[in-house]
Amino acid sequence: xxxxxxxxxxxxxxxxxxxxxxxxSHIVVRDSSLEEQQxxxxxxxxxxxxxxxxxxxxxxxxGVVLGPIKDMAHIVHGPIGCSYYAWGTRRNKAKTKxxxxxLINYAFSSDMQESDVVFGGDxxxxxxxxxxxxxxxxxxxxxxxxxxxxLIGDDIGAVAKAAEAKHGIPVMSFSxxxxxxxxxxxxxxxxxxxxxxxxxxxxxxxxxxxxxxINILGEYNIGxxxxxxxxxxxxxxxxxxxxxxxDGSYExxxxxxxxxxxxxxxxxxxxxxxxxxxxxxxxxWLKVNFIGVQSTIESxxxxxxxxxxxxxxxxxxEVIARELAxxxxxxxxxxxxxxxxxxFCFVGGSRxxxxxxxxxxxxIDTVLAGYEFAHRDDYEGREVIPDIKLDADSKNIEExxxxxxxxxxxxxxxxxxxDQIKDKIPLSYYGGMIKDMPxxxxxxxxxxxxxxxEFIKILKPDILASGIKDKYVIQKMGIPSKQLHSYxxxxxxxxxxxxxxxxxxxxxxxxxxxxxxxxPPWKQKPILDGTVTEGGK
Amino acid sequence: MLDxxxxxxxxxxxxxxxxxxxxxxxxxxxxxxxxIHKCLPHSHGSQGCCSYHRMHLTRHFRDPVMASTSSxxxxxxxxxxxxxxKTAIKNVFTIYNPDIMAVHTTCLSETIGDDIPTIIKQxxxxxxxxxxxxxxxxxxxxxxTGFSNMVKGAVTYLAEATMEEKKEQVNIxxxxxxxxxxxxxxxxxxxxxxxxxxxxxxxxxLDSPMTGEFDMFPKGGxxxxxxxxxxxxxxxxxxxxxASSDAAYALERKCKVKPAVxxxxxxxxxxxxxxxxxxxxxxxxxxxxxxxxxxxxVDIMTDTHFHFHGKKVAVFGDPDIVIGxxxxxxxxxxxxxxVLTGTPGSxxxxxxxxxxxxxxxxxxNVKAAGDLYTFxxxxxxxxxxxxxGNTYGKYIARAEDIPFVRVGFPIxxxxxxxxxxxxxxKGAMRLLEMISNALLDRKDRDSADEDFELVM
Numbered sequence: 005x006x007x008x009x010x011x012x013x014x015x016x017x018x019x020x021x022x023x024x025x026x027x028x029s030h031i032v033v034r035d036s037s038l039e040e041q042q043x044x045x046x047x048x049x050x051x052x053x054x055x056x057x058x059x060x061x062x063x064x065x066x067g068v069v070l071g072p073i074k075d076m077a078h079i080v081h082g083p084i085g086c087s088y089y090a091w092g093t094r095r096n097k098a099k100t101k102x103x104x105x106x107l108i109n110y111a112f113s114s115d116m117q118e119s120d121v122v123f124g125g126d127x128x129x130x131x132x133x134x135x136x137x138x139x140x141x142x143x144x145x146x147x148x149x150x151x152x153x154x155l156i157g158d159d160i161g162a163v164a165k166a167a168e169a170k171h172g173i174p175v176m177s178f179s180x181x182x183x184x185x186x187x188x189x190x191x192x193x194x195x196x197x198x199x200x201x202x203x204x205x206x207x208x209x210x211x212x213x214x215x216x217x218i219n220i221l222g223e224y225n226i227g228x229x230x231x232x233x234x235x236x237x238x239x240x241x242x243x244x245x246x247x248x249x250x251d252g253s254y255e256x257x258x259x260x261x262x263x264x265x266x267x268x269x270x271x272x273x274x275x276x277x278x279x280x281x282x283x284x285x286x287x288x289w290l291k292v293n294f295i296g297v298q299s300t301i302e303s304x305x306x307x308x309x310x311x312x313x314x315x316x317x318x319x320x321x322e323v324i325a326r327e328l329a330x331x332x333x334x335x336x337x338x339x340x341x342x343x344x345x346x347x348f349c350f351v352g353g354s355r356x357x358x359x360x361x362x363x364x365x366x367x368i369d370t371v372l373a374g375y376e377f378a379h380r381d382d383y384e385g386r387e388v389i390p391d392i393k394l395d396a397d398s399k400n401i402e403e404x405x406x407x408x409x410x411x412x413x414x415x416x417x418x419x420x421x422x423d424q425i426k427d428k429i430p431l432s433y434y435g436g437m438i439k440d441m442p443x444x445x446x447x448x449x450x451x452x453x454x455x456x457x458e459f460i461k462i463l464k465p466d467i468l469a470s471g472i473k474d475k476y477v478i479q480k481m482g483i484p485s486k487q488l489h490s491y492x493x494x495x496x497x498x499x500x501x502x503x504x505x506x507x508x509x510x511x512x513x514x515x516x517x518x519x520x521x522x523x524p525p526w527k528q529k530p531i532l533d534g535t536v537t538e539g540g541k
Numbered sequence: 542m543l544d545x546x547x548x549x550x551x552x553x554x555x556x557x558x559x560x561x562x563x564x565x566x567x568x569x570x571x572x573x574x575x576x577i578h579k580c581l582p583h584s585h586g587s588q589g590c591c592s593y594h595r596m597h598l599t600r601h602f603r604d605p606v607m608a609s610t611s612s613x614x615x616x617x618x619x620x621x622x623x624x625x626x627k628t629a630i631k632n633v634f635t636i637y638n639p640d641i642m643a644v645h646t647t648c649l650s651e652t653i654g655d656d657i658p659t660i661i662k663q664x665x666x667x668x669x670x671x672x673x674x675x676x677x678x679x680x681x682x683x684x685x686t687g688f689s690n691m692v693k694g695a696v697t698y699l700a701e702a703t704m705e706e707k708k709e710q711v712n713i714x715x716x717x718x719x720x721x722x723x724x725x726x727x728x729x730x731x732x733x734x735x736x737x738x739x740x741x742x743x744x745x746x747l748d749s750p751m752t753g754e755f756d757m758f759p760k761g762g763x764x765x766x767x768x769x770x771x772x773x774x775x776x777x778x779x780x781x782x783x784a785s786s787d788a789a790y791a792l793e794r795k796c797k798v799k800p801a802v803x804x805x806x807x808x809x810x811x812x813x814x815x816x817x818x819x820x821x822x823x824x825x826x827x828x829x830x831x832x833x834x835x836x837x838x839v840d841i842m843t844d845t846h847f848h849f850h851g852k853k854v855a856v857f858g859d860p861d862i863v864i865g866x867x868x869x870x871x872x873x874x875x876x877x878x879x880v881l882t883g884t885p886g887s888x889x890x891x892x893x894x895x896x897x898x899x900x901x902x903x904x905x906n907v908k909a910a911g912d913l914y915t916f917x918x919x920x921x922x923x924x925x926x927x928x929x930g931n932t933y934g935k936y937i938a939r940a941e942d943i944p945f946v947r948v949g950f951p952i953x954x955x956x957x958x959x960x961x962x963x964x965x966x967k968g969a970m971r972l973l974e975m976i977s978n979a980l981l982d983r984k985d986r987d988s989a990d991e992d993f994e995l996v997m
């Protein structure tokens with residue numbers, strides 16, 4: 005471990021002094037022997053000039069949270085680029101039945117021109133909302149602001165309000181300008197706030213239409229993940245009220261208040277809503293992880309524990325046994341090839357943690373992990389939330405307070421029982437990434453390009469799980485790279501079948517014969533024939 | 542698939558865009574800057590822009606796209622981005638050590654009005670290193686405008702006329718095309734025996750070989766000394782008026798280099814013009830090797846004309862590419878029924894309409910500053926046999942069940958395309974193969990068993 009720390013110091017020396025000091029606080033070498041919990045700096049500004057993988061608040065709001073909702077028209081107010089880049093690029097699969105609105109493949113932009121920046125773009129936006137509503141008949145409309153909108157002071161709230169009065173459908177505005185906060189995370193928060201204020205609970209249903217009603221929060225149905233999770237849950241007998249927001253719809257989200265339990269898959273992007281739902285309606289939330297066989301089993305058992313119904317528990321075990329039997333031996337086959345290898349796992353805001361278990365199941369140890377846009381609690385666990393100091397960038401993101409809904413608030417589960425099971429299952433709790441990481445492994449927040457290269461040199465991983473921007477950098481070094489934002493257009497990777505698909509894809513990464521051709525044969529052995537004789541004769 | 546698109550076309554009075562056929566300036570500037578050797582593009586604005594542009598370029602090229610950002614937060618947006626850019630310049634040269642940084646702006650830094658040249662002057666730029674810039678507000682033009690602005694910026698900052706007499710060499714400004722195209726353009730100039738500087742040149746950068754090692758600054762790209770030397774060239778050939786003419790005119794103003802603005806050499810006529818321009822200005826015969834390729838192209842055009850003659854084509858994409866394609870489609874006897882670009886500029890419509898009129902074609906839809914929603918509506922009202930455009934067209938092609946050939950930027954769902962040229966006679970052959978195959982595959986798919994034929 006001391007060598008690790010020294011190696012780390014050495015490569016940090018290449019940074020200018022201020023940059024070095026900053027970056028060192030974002031890197032932790034895991035050491036469980038320390039008496040105090042290790043602290044990592046997170047959710048602070050990226051240093052200008054450092055090549056980062058991070059995006060912006062707009063990307064988090066429209067790109068991640070709102071984009072997958074299929075029956076709403078998501079209008080982007082700004083110059084063309086922002087709408088264009090968030091169009092069809094996140095693999096949020098969605099399907100609709102005949103006659104339902106599906107706008108998932110449309111991009112709506114106010115396409116601000118210079119004159120709009122000078123004279124204001126709100127009139128153009130208002131006219132556009134009218135056109136979109138009349139033509140596409142969405143269930144609701146979102147308006148997301150991009151950088152210049154906040155600067156020139158277009159009142160998108162007023163535009164939304166007027167349009168709502170005119171058309172009689174919800175029109176919501178999101179001030180998610182790219183410069184807000186320090187990463188995508190700010191945008192998740194902004195989106196969550198409005199969804200909570202305007203959508204969730206706006207439905208009229210008081211009771212869920214099925215037994216064991218749940219919401220799946222922070223699951224974006226990348227490559228069909230949510231459908232695979234829902235397949236198993238429905239088999240066990242759960243009633244899925246809504247998914248936020250993969251394959252999500254305004255029609256289902258508005259009745260999310262009727263669930264008995266909220267599952268939280270991606271803690272970072274949606275813990276806000278989970279907490280607010282608990283506050284307002286009394287619905288507890290359970291941290292789940294459907295990535296990896298063991299995590300899926302554990303999550304299913306935790307859910308059964310929560311509901312405490314013997315029939316549900318029995319059905320849970322039956323389904324687990326059935327699903328496990330279908331994948332176990334096949335996973336073993338892949339494990340034979342992957343065993344003993346090491347990985348970096350640097351992705352977004354939950355996968356950096358979730359995928360470590362799945363890697364382990366096929367014999368791969370994660371030696372470095374981190375998140376692009378997490379906060380300290382995603383690394384260190386929710387217990388550090390009171391210690392997190394808000395800086396200027398976080399303070400600018402609105403915190404909304406919700407209060408008990410007198411009519412709908414109900415105690416889902418008796419306090420006595422709650423206390424009993426709280427020790428067994430992570431109710432309203434997330435322990436963070438660090439507790440699961442072995443000693444000597446490295447945790448890095450906002451891993452940048454230079455550090456990726458340097459850590460690869462030191463740790464020599466066999467595979468990197470990352471995103472598109474560094475995928476080809478890594479592969480040029482002769483190391484397989486797996487995109488864990490888009491899954492390299494494979495998947496689903498969630499649940500039992502997903503784990504198997506992941507194992508198959510990772511194994512393919514190692515066994516592809518293509519790697520063998522990197523060094524040309526003439527560089528591997530001499531081409532010229534000849535014999536070496538003693539004494540030069 | 543796109544079920545909400547209506548056949549009924551209402552005038553879009555708001556000016557808003559549905560399903561864009563263009564994107565913003567900075568990504569074009571980033572791409573152009575990558576075509577300079579040992580250059581790190583730098584995006585001055587919030588980091589999301591840089592992230593989106595790198596993501597998008599990486600998906601198209603499937604190669605590393607390196608770029609840094611000023612990472613604006615709210616403070617910089619209020620107080621100006623000067624401090625961010627100065628910090629960035631220091632960090633970039635210390636950590637990554639490029640020879641040159643090419644800064645482009647975003648709609649954010651443009652709106653607050655950061656004075657980039659002044660900030661650069663106040664920054665610590667190490668000896669022997671360079672920082673250039675281009676102003677690329679996203680609310681003007683498109684990614685093509687941004688590309689054009691960065692190429693213009695490079696020559697404005699760097700080109701110098703240092704000699705009494707101009708050198709017998711040509712500057713070729715290839716436009717927003719793939720590395721495979723830039724390689725082909727260089728090959729043609731080499732075969733013609735004309736010393737050339739291609740700017741920008743992303744070949745060797747965005748199609749770099751796999752060696753087992755990552756090099757942040759690969760071998761390719763126009764060298765700084767070559768960009769300086771463009772001021773000494775006898776002439777500049779700008780391929781594509783939208784993406785390349787500004788740089789050529791800037792060189793004329795600054796260094797008195799004679800400009801010639803030609804079409805992007807897609808298809809037979811535009812390639813002929815390109816080679817004849819080289820020939821007449823440098824006193825070189827058109828090389829036998831190229832004449833042979835031309836003959837091969839005409840041979841296959843003739844051999845296969847009945848597969849495509851008279852077929853109706855809907856084409857969209859970047860203006861220079863679409864202009865070249867339209868001319869080529871006409872030379873094949875095809876009928877461009879819908880022609881659209883997202884980039885604004887009335888000369889696009891004028892040029893296409895003139896070409897159509899010369900070919901005696903009436904009733905086609907032609908539009909600059911259009912979007913794919915409009916394009917889709919056109920097709921609903923007047924069906925086409927074939928669609929040509931970038932990846933975003935695939936939704937329309939599926940919805941309307943039309944064979945689809947992917948050409949242009951971006952192509953996100955297919956690989957290898959960025960290595961293969963569409964320019965020159967070789968590129969024309971490849972396009973012809975793609976067009977014919979798409980139509981023949983469709984014929985095979987649609988034919989009854991008894992009509993399914995081995996020889997076509």
